[in-house]
Amino acid sequence: MSTISKVSIIAGGAGFIGVNLAKKLVSLGHVVVIGDNLSLGSKKNVEQWVSPNFDDFLETDVSSFDGAASLFEFCLKRHGRIDEVWHLAANSDIPAGVDDPSVDLKDTFMTTFWLLEACRKFGVRKFNFASSSAVYGDWSGIQLSETLGPLKPISNYGAMKLASEAQICAAGEAFLDSANIFRFPNVVGIPGTHGVILDFKNKLKATKDVLNVLGDGSQKKSYLHVSELVSAMIYVSGRVTDTKSAMIINVGCDDDGILVSDIATIVRDIVSPQATIVYGDGTRGWLGDVPKFSYDISRLKALGWLPKYTSREAVVKAAKELCLDTFEM
Amino acid sequence: MSTISKVSIIAGGAGFIGVNLAKKLVSLGHVVVIGDNLSLGSKKNVEQWVSPNFDDFLETDVSSFDGAASLFEFCLKRHGRIDEVWHLAANSDIPAGVDDPSVDLKDTFMTTFWLLEACRKFGVRKFNFASSSAVYGDWSGIQLSETLGPLKPISNYGAMKLASEAQICAAGEAFLDSANIFRFPNVVGIPGTHGVILDFKNKLKATKDVLNVLGDGSQKKSYLHVSELVSAMIYVSGRVTDTKSAMIINVGCDDDGILVSDIATIVRDIVSPQATIVYGDGTRGWLGDVPKFSYDISRLKALGWLPKYTSREAVVKAAKELCLDTFEM
Numbered sequence: 001m002s003t004i005s006k007v008s009i010i011a012g013g014a015g016f017i018g019v020n021l022a023k024k025l026v027s028l029g030h031v032v033v034i035g036d037n038l039s040l041g042s043k044k045n046v047e048q049w050v051s052p053n054f055d056d057f058l059e060t061d062v063s064s065f066d067g068a069a070s071l072f073e074f075c076l077k078r079h080g081r082i083d084e085v086w087h088l089a090a091n092s093d094i095p096a097g098v099d100d101p102s103v104d105l106k107d108t109f110m111t112t113f114w115l116l117e118a119c120r121k122f123g124v125r126k127f128n129f130a131s132s133s134a135v136y137g138d139w140s141g142i143q144l145s146e147t148l149g150p151l152k153p154i155s156n157y158g159a160m161k162l163a164s165e166a167q168i169c170a171a172g173e174a175f176l177d178s179a180n181i182f183r184f185p186n187v188v189g190i191p192g193t194h195g196v197i198l199d200f201k202n203k204l205k206a207t208k209d210v211l212n213v214l215g216d217g218s219q220k221k222s223y224l225h226v227s228e229l230v231s232a233m234i235y236v237s238g239r240v241t242d243t244k245s246a247m248i249i250n251v252g253c254d255d256d257g258i259l260v261s262d263i264a265t266i267v268r269d270i271v272s273p274q275a276t277i278v279y280g281d282g283t284r285g286w287l288g289d290v291p292k293f294s295y296d297i298s299r300l301k302a303l304g305w306l307p308k309y310t311s312r313e314a315v316v317k318a319a320k321e322l323c324l325d326t327f328e329m
Numbered sequence: 330m331s332t333i334s335k336v337s338i339i340a341g342g343a344g345f346i347g348v349n350l351a352k353k354l355v356s357l358g359h360v361v362v363i364g365d366n367l368s369l370g371s372k373k374n375v376e377q378w379v380s381p382n383f384d385d386f387l388e389t390d391v392s393s394f395d396g397a398a399s400l401f402e403f404c405l406k407r408h409g410r411i412d413e414v415w416h417l418a419a420n421s422d423i424p425a426g427v428d429d430p431s432v433d434l435k436d437t438f439m440t441t442f443w444l445l446e447a448c449r450k451f452g453v454r455k456f457n458f459a460s461s462s463a464v465y466g467d468w469s470g471i472q473l474s475e476t477l478g479p480l481k482p483i484s485n486y487g488a489m490k491l492a493s494e495a496q497i498c499a500a501g502e503a504f505l506d507s508a509n510i511f512r513f514p515n516v517v518g519i520p521g522t523h524g525v526i527l528d529f530k531n532k533l534k535a536t537k538d539v540l541n542v543l544g545d546g547s548q549k550k551s552y553l554h555v556s557e558l559v560s561a562m563i564y565v566s567g568r569v570t571d572t573k574s575a576m577i578i579n580v581g582c583d584d585d586g587i588l589v590s591d592i593a594t595i596v597r598d599i600v601s602p603q604a605t606i607v608y609g610d611g612t613r614g615w616l617g618d619v620p621k622f623s624y625d626i627s628r629l630k631a632l633g634w635l636p637k638y639t640s641r642e643a644v645v646k647a648a649k650e651l652c653l654d655t656f657e658m
Contacts, residue, residue: 149478163492
């Protein structure tokens, strides 16, 4: 436990990862100010996870300069300074962005653009960003390392995450002292709002005897538990860096993932053990889905952070958290 | 010379590269429709370069959907179809985007975003894009290959070119049949509107006896003549591809470049042979400038296209074109 008090803004801080990050930063002695447009996050999340009477919260949409600036002004009024911004605001529902690219444009990229402009105008020099493995596109199972190129994202979501990275790098050159770009893998845990575990849970709640799986179940992906993600980000962000240049870093676990068919079995066994699992065709669940990937986290390990769980352990932990009756959406 | 008639839209077609491309496509039998907001391009350019009575021209700003759609509708009304889009609209003045990122956002990225949306709505399946070596950022002289990563652009210009690439790749997955992303090097020739050759020419017109050079002259970059750039793009775009995935390809010459000090000498010798050249400090001419790079064009060569000129030959040719009295801005 540190006693230093840093003032941290979390944009998108009422969402799944946001509240986990906020909770952890508060436990480390940070003052945390949360902004969220409550389209995917909720005030209830914040109160349940961070603190019952949490009032360093502003409902604002940071996809405009005014929306971003109002969050900075709110923070300055209450605490007199801003030491860093964590940017977790995004459209996290990839399929939703397939039909209408303007969803990811606004919620994923313009939020980045205007938060950076607010940093410049308000003199904030430290920026942490939730990027995604979706920036890589489909490498057909090749282990994803930060040094791969060229990047050809296959979803609008991945495209706008890569666009955000690019703008952050330029800002790093122009005025930021520190910029950390975390490429997230699939993240599981509570209070998650979507993803394969919840899909399976909801299907099994609807039809108890059968679980229909999109695709043939052979997709293999690595999963990280949200507690580990937050731990890794805070670890990396807390390091003293000797370069102005943005740090781009994969965050993930240290294995080649878990099969969708195994996830289906894990969730089925918890929610409805008697159900039969029925698979579909093809290796992709939806347009923009990547059949398989494993993650190279050697850069993260070289910095000294090591994951505790395997993908399977993360999924089992999250499935229990998400599927027990005590957790309701 | 082909006799097939393709209907090609060129967005940003009244600019330096646009008119050279238009001229070449017309000579190959294409019907060319040009849209331009005339902020950097000019109608005079089009008339002088493409045809004196060229009337397939619409003044429009394609950084909005309506602006892009009006260009598509104009083309459909006149020619009944659109076979391909060449997207060359951009803020090509890198320093101008340093102080205000919204310049590159609007002129370089939003043009891409809304042209792609127009392609989707109007059923156009072929997209060619003018990207830039600026997407690479500063690799301190390492030869730039398409496989390098991670990309950390150091200018807003480079950031918005990379953002555009990302969105094009996602569109390639969603609905395009063919997408070619050309990463331009420094391009020289007429009717160029900015760049090192013109800077030196203009300085020498102002003070005939001295040429003050920004930086110490040790920057080394490769240059391609615009005639070669256009030739390479048309060559690559004309190939039948067997993949829906976007093609990202460096276009450049096959050497490690020419020193700024050599360019200064070439221009001085043409414009004002008696002038003394005086160098400044540092290896960067301006924020966002990259001290040196050389270009790996093995991918382009593997496709069968080979450059004719060295960087030096391209600069000498362009310097003569730009500095002779017959060419006036």
